[in-house]
Amino acid sequence: MNEKIFVTQPFFPDRKLFDSYVDRIWEGKWLTNNGPLAMEFENKLIDYLQTKNVTLTVNGHLALEIAVRALDLTGEVITTPFTFASTTHSITSAGLTPVFCDIDPETLTIDVTKIETLITDKTSAIAPVHVYGHPCNVREIERIAKKYNLKVIYDAAHAFGVKLEETKGICEFGDISMLSFHATKLFNTIEGGALAYNGNYKRKLDLFKNFGIENEDTVSCIGLNAKMNEFQAAMGLSNIGYIDDIICRRKVLTGHYRTRLDEIPGIRYFVPEKTEGVKYNYSYMPVCINPVEYGMDRNALYLKLKEQDIFARKYFYPITSEFDCYKHLPSDVPEAKKASESVLCLPIYYDLTIEQIDRICDIIKSR
Ligand SMILES: *Cc1c(COP(=O)(O)O)cnc(C)c1O
Numbered sequence: 001m002n003e004k005i006f007v008t009q010p011f012f013p014d015r016k017l018f019d020s021y022v023d024r025i026w027e028g029k030w031l032t033n034n035g036p037l038a039m040e041f042e043n044k045l046i047d048y049l050q051t052k053n054v055t056l057t058v059n060g061h062l063a064l065e066i067a068v069r070a071l072d073l074t075g076e077v078i079t080t081p082f083t084f085a086s087t088t089h090s091i092t093s094a095g096l097t098p099v100f101c102d103i104d105p106e107t108l109t110i111d112v113t114k115i116e117t118l119i120t121d122k123t124s125a126i127a128p129v130h131v132y133g134h135p136c137n138v139r140e141i142e143r144i145a146k147k148y149n150l151k152v153i154y155d156a157a158h159a160f161g162v163k164l165e166e167t168k169g170i171c172e173f174g175d176i177s178m179l180s181f182h183a184t185k186l187f188n189t190i191e192g193g194a195l196a197y198n199g200n201y202k203r204k205l206d207l208f209k210n211f212g213i214e215n216e217d218t219v220s221c222i223g224l225n226a227k228m229n230e231f232q233a234a235m236g237l238s239n240i241g242y243i244d245d246i247i248c249r250r251k252v253l254t255g256h257y258r259t260r261l262d263e264i265p266g267i268r269y270f271v272p273e274k275t276e277g278v279k280y281n282y283s284y285m286p287v288c289i290n291p292v293e294y295g296m297d298r299n300a301l302y303l304k305l306k307e308q309d310i311f312a313r314k315y316f317y318p319i320t321s322e323f324d325c326y327k328h329l330p331s332d333v334p335e336a337k338k339a340s341e342s343v344l345c346l347p348i349y350y351d352l353t354i355e356q357i358d359r360i361c362d363i364i365k366s367r
Contacts, residue, residue: 002309005356009349010183011246013238021234030230033210037233041189044240048161050169051177051196055205056233060157060180060193062226064090066208067176067195068125069221071151075122080110081321082336083129087155088320091127099123100321100331108132108270108286108339112140116148125151130159130170132284133186134271138164138173151175156196160187161247163279171196181236186250186283187243189236192228249350250282256354257285257346260361266294267364270343284315285348288339295367298342308363315345 021037028036038056045054057063068077068090077091081100091098099118104111110128126145128136136154145152152174156162160179162170171177176199181192195205207214212223254269261267270286291297296304298314305312317340321331346360 003356004309004311005347005352005360006311007313007315007345007347008184009351010188011239011242011350013235013242017241018234018238021237022231025230025234032227032229034227035230035233037230037237038228041228041233041236041240042194044237045194045196048169048240048243049171049179049196051171052198053196053202055195055197055202055209056228057193057195057209057226058228058232059191059226060178060182061086061090062209062224063178063180063193063195064153064155065093065224066205066226067153067178068094068096069208069224070201070204071125071153071175073124073151075124076120077125077127078110078115078118078123079127080129080131080336081319081331081333082108082131082316082339083155083320084157084316085320085323086157087127087129088323088326092326096124097122098127098320098326098329100329100333100336102333103131103336103339104137105335105339107134107136108343109134109136110141111335112137112144115141115144119144119148119150123148123150125153127153127155129155129157130162132271132286133158133160133162133281134275135159135162135164135170135278142173145174154178157185157193158283159281160185160283161243161279161281164277166277169196172198175199176201181232186246186281187239189228189232189239192232192236246350247281250348251280253348253352253354253357254282254285256357257348257361260357261287261364264294264361264365266290266292282348285346286315286343287346288342289344290342298344301364302344305360305363310347310360310363312347313345314340315343316340317343 157180181189212221
């Protein structure tokens with residue numbers, strides 16, 4: 001029997017540290033609704049993310065949902081189909097229409113040269129994704145948004161801790177950025193999420209995350225329930241101290257993968273190693289398989305690894321424009337489709353060992 005290796009494994013902080021926060025929950029008898037730990041965590045994130053404001057949420061998806069509502073979007077939102085279900089669902093569940101834009105095959109993020117051709121008089125926003133933590137072309141998106149008076153909501157679920165232009169936090173761009181702190185993400189609060197932004201959206205986002213309740217006598221909009229609870233905040237406060245160590249460890253693991261995979265024709269690491277001014281977070285280990293050179297396609301490699309108890313993930317597959325609920329919508333996204341059929345995310349997480357990476361790469365090499 002082989003030891004099973006999954007694509008990811010949650011990070012756990014020191015148990016005593018977590019317990020010290022749990023003791024405070026017991027003493028304060030406060031479980032949710034902007035408790036003291038949530039407020040403390042929010043302030044820590046403002047420092048770390050370098051934005052003026054942070055709004056914590058129970059998960060990343062509901063963060064996107066309340067952001068779409070708080071920005072008063074209407075009509076159409078230009079977005080990418082090479083993403084997780086959440087991005088597209090957050091647009092449609094607010095009664096808006098997603099307009100699928102193809103991706104740049106080099107970075108797998110939205111192809112900025114195609115955005116303007118999709119803008120109509122109904123377009124109200126652009127919703128790009130920093131895929132695998134690789135920053136979108138934020139400056140070009142900013143230029144387009146300004147020119148056509150559009151809002152920009154970034155799905156930054158993969159991009160916690162990423163910096164660009166040397167010192168800027170990734171969430172400093174766009175109107176609002178969404179982060180996910182799901183168990184499987186680089187940084188977790190069990191489940192959880194946040195919106196980070198410089199604009200004046202705090203009051204509105206707070207309304208939408210708590211049923212639209214303005215005060216005891218007034219409910220002013222159709223809000224959701226998206227509040228982060230104190231146990232999630234305790235996990236966040238415990239884990240935030242490890243973040244530099246987590247990213248450092250992943251950098252080492254990624255480096256080893258790259259050295260080993262460079263020996264194998266037809267397998268290419270997908271994220272550019274050095275992009276000018278970018279501090280990367282190594283949140284995923286995506287590889288692109290060229291079936292002609294490698295002698296096997298992505299699905300065959302996925303199954304071969306699975307037979308040996310290595311559980312890689314076809315991420316993102318299928319693209320959201322091919323979901324049953326969206327396939328009736330128009331889309332011309334050949335690069336996104338190609339990527340979804342050739343990318344495989346290999347296991348990467350804090351406790352993964354060099355020996356385990358060698359085992360994975362030996363299997364990939366032994367065609
Ligand atoms: C994880 C993820 C989300 C949703 O976050 P949850 O916290 O799981 O709700 C949204 N978009 C992308 C790209 C993700 O990877």
